[in-house]
Amino acid sequence: MNLNDTRSHAEQAIGAVLPQRRQDLARLRVLAERGLQPVVTVVGKYNHGKSRLLNELIGSPTFAVADRRETVALSGHVHDQVRWLDAPGLDADVDQADDDHAHRATWLESDIRLFVHAAKEGELDARERSLLQALHADAERTRRQTLCVLTQIDQLDDDAAQQQVNGAIAAQAAGQMWLAVSSTRYRQGVDGAKKLLLEKSGIPALQQSLKHALAQVPQARSHEKALLLQEIRSQLQALHAERQLGLAQLRQLQAEQGQRFAHDLAAVQDKTCQDIQAVLDVQGPDHSLTPDSFADQFKMTPGKLERNRLQVAYSKACISISAILTKHGVVELPLEQQTQVKSLDSVMVAVMGVSVKYRQDLRRLFCETAGRGALAQAFTRYFELSADRQALVQRIGHQEAQVQASAQALAAFSALEALETTA
Ligand SMILES: Nc1nc2c(ncn2[C@@H]2O[C@H](COP(=O)(O)OP(=O)(O)OP(=O)(O)O)[C@@H](O)[C@H]2O)c(=O)[nH]1
Ligand SMILES: [Mg+2]
Structure with missing residues (x-):
């Protein structure tokens, strides 16, 4: 790049991040030309x-x-x-x-x-x-x-x-x-x-x-040139440092939020596993698998009792998990996943489904490593897709662009300064 291109590039790049310095950049151009x-x-x-x-x-x-x-x-x-x-x-x-x-x-x-x-x-x-x-x-x-x-x-x-x-x-x-x-x-x-x-x-x-x-003009000019360069340089450096700090803070917030969610989710999964385990650890046959006959329609059979017991345990587990999700802002499905039926549009329903759960389902979902891992993965995915998390991703993207712009301005300034001081 020749001097003029370098200068134009610097004027543009610095003007974009420090618009209040446009006049000083124009003055530097006048002084040089x-x-x-x-x-x-x-x-x-x-x-x-x-x-x-x-x-x-x-x-x-x-x-x-x-x-x-x-x-x-x-x-x-x-x-x-x-x-x-x-x-x-x-x-x-x-x-x-x-x-x-x-x-x-x-x-x-x-x-x-x-x-x-x-x-x-x-x-x-x-x-x-x-x-x-x-x-x-x-x-x-x-x-x-x-x-x-x-x-x-x-x-x-x-x-x-x-x-x-x-x-x-x-x-x-x-x-x-x-x-x-x-x-x-x-x-x-x-x-x-x-x-x-x-x-x-x-x-x-x-x-x-x-x-x-x-x-006195020649001396005044060299003073002015040095002053303008120095002022612009330190202002650019301060701006860049401030933007980098802002980015680091946002990234840290992102990481901490993620860690807190993972921690809370693991804790609630441990707790639900224990609770479910207690319900499953009863002796004797699994009556829940015995279907009711037509004659049993209005009777409280062992099958019904067992299915009720499992249903209550399952609901409790879901409520505990749901509380953690709500705490972390994971409630609604992402827009593109929403349906006409509001009651089905929750992350809980999307992950857990609406089918009846039996003993082996509860054990698999809440106590076995593979099932727990699958739940954690699904909830974490929705956590990342939640509105607040997405907004944070956007803020980080915006801040990255800001950092990039100030880095470019600094680089353009250094190139200009090198030419100014050798000219
Ligand atoms: N009596 C008197 N008249 C003057 C003097 N200097 C300028 N004038 C007159 O004042 C009028 C304005 O002068 P200019 O030099 O054109 O004034 P200007 O400040 O350049 O005006 P703009 O260009 O319109 O801003 C003219 O009629 C000049 O002749 C002076 O020292 N004495
Ligand atoms: Mg005049």
Whole structure:
């Protein structure tokens, strides 16, 4: 597999088990594929002067500027070995696609973000504040930097107004440094070669800060790459271990249930054998085999007495076994074995049959090794087919698939990591 296939495979396999890491995988792809140029993007509300600012930083009218919602897609331009990426303004209610572009630029493509806020708007709104917080958290984690830029300061009446805005914004994001700029002043300064205007535009100071930030990009990138790989690796390992443990626990439960059933069944078979043996160990002829004549219809004959005695013993044995089956959830026949006659649809009836039992039947069924073995085998088969047992088998199958998926993800990750670290 080549690098691209390995990466695609890893994205798929890891994304399937850790969907929350899809963005990090996409970022790793960007880091690997975008070459060495650092990427600078703008983020902020629409019409706050983002495109215009980029144009001034690049020194050419590359990106469309207008007094309305203008930028709606991502557009990039390489200048001075930096890739500048213009992004739409954030405004969720206008168009989700625009926000998706903006999101992509900020979180996937960029190394450095210029967080833009127009001075005349005053305080940051809730959305800007939470975005700024997220960017700070990201800087802590990935070392991707954000520079906060207060734009269009020429639109404030005077220095006092600017102080006021500065104060209000500083109070909202404590400790945050804001670079105040005016693109129009800068343009006037450049065009008219007016040094003071240039300085007052704040753009040279922003360029300085950017230069400093750009110099840190290579280190930040290797930190970010290592961090993402390490985070994904440990999360995959933890997930895999957790799934394996879950599987082992289910299998153990399966084995223990089976052992408990076998134990209870053997015990009840021992007990019924003893009880039956006591009934069979009587001396004298077996009257149960003597058929009754028509004349005996309403008399209690020795044959009837003996057959009653055997029937009671047999019923007792069945009740004892039935109790064990019920305890282990083995009552109904599997669906495909069920008939129209509800009373015949029990495991007891299916295994024991409904024929009358005589002494030799009882001895064979409950006391002889072959008969006991056959009963145990039949009941165990129905135990395995019982609803709870089958549900457990299904859960185990599902968990096995989960384990397999996380194992595949880990293997795909290792292959990717090997390529990432040698690349
Ligand atoms: N006075 C003044 N106007 C500016 C400045 N920067 C930009 N503008 C104007 O503000 C308007 C919006 O500027 P854009 O750069 O298009 O704003 P944007 O943030 O890219 O807007 P979207 O692409 O729609 O998100 C345009 O009319 C610009 O000419 C500035 O520093 N001062
Ligand atoms: Mg724009």
